[in-house]
Amino acid sequence: MLRKTLLACAAVLAAAAFAAPAAAADLIGSYNAYLSRADHYNSQGERLTTAAAIIRQDRANFHKFGVQDDGDESDNYFDNVNNRAVLEQMLNDGSSDAGVLSRIVNGNVMIHVDIYRSHHHGDYVVVTLVGNSPGGY
Numbered sequence: 355m356l357r358k359t360l361l362a363c364a365a366v367l368a369a370a371a372f373a374a375p376a377a378a379a380d381l382i383g384s385y386n387a388y389l390s391r392a393d394h395y396n397s398q399g400e401r402l403t404t405a406a407a408i409i410r411q412d413r414a415n416f417h418k419f420g421v422q423d424d425g426d427e428s429d430n431y432f433d434n435v436n437n438r439a440v441l442e443q444m445l446n447d448g449s450s451d452a453g454v455l456s457r458i459v460n461g462n463v464m465i466h467v468d469i470y471r472s473h474h475h476g477d478y479v480v481v482t483l484v485g486n487s488p489g490g491y
Contacts, residue, residue, distance in 0.1 A: 382477070383469040386484055387412050388425035390462050405455035406442035409467070409481065413438050431469050440477075444469075447478035454483050 393412040394402055402408045413432035415421035432438050445455075448470075457463050464484040471477050 378474060379470040379472040379478075381468055382471045383429050383431045384467060385427040385429040386425060386464060386466050387416070387427065388423040388462070388464050389458055390423045392421060392423070403459060404442070405450075405458040405481070406445045408458055409445070409465070410438050410441045413441070425464055429467075429469070437477075441479070444477055444479045445481065447475060448480045450479075450481040454481060457483060 387409070389408055389412055393408050393415060396402055396407075396411060397414075402411055410432075412426070413429070416426055416428070417433045417438075418435070432441070454465075458465065458481070466482050466484050468480045468482075469477065470480070
């Protein structure tokens with residue numbers, strides 16, 4: 355009986371240890387962006403095929419090229435080219451829904467991006483859709 359109790363306690367502690375980094379993360383920024391057809395193509399005119407690449411292009415369009423869609427908001431994080439370069443890893447480290455990422459790749463959508471700093475795992479983003487984004491081109 356004591357052994358089962360100790361195992362149960364160990365399992366609870368292990369689960370808490372894995373949950374702790376999420377609780378230890380600080381929201382360091384957020385913004386809304388409309389991902390238009392222009393954001394789905396890179397500077398060479400090639401079609402982008404991942405949500406991270408499209409969001410990264412949106413931020414480059416906004417901060418570097420001055421191309422802004424209605425609904426695009428500024429942020430103080432992705433104005434830095436080095437931060438834009440790690441966006442794919444930040445998205446992978448976050449917890450965005452696969453359906454949201456698919457909608458980003460396949461159409462025009464309004465997104466909300468929360469940027470977090472985890473003192474254990476580095477910075478990451480969580481992307482959600484805003485309202486009833488119409489999709490399509």
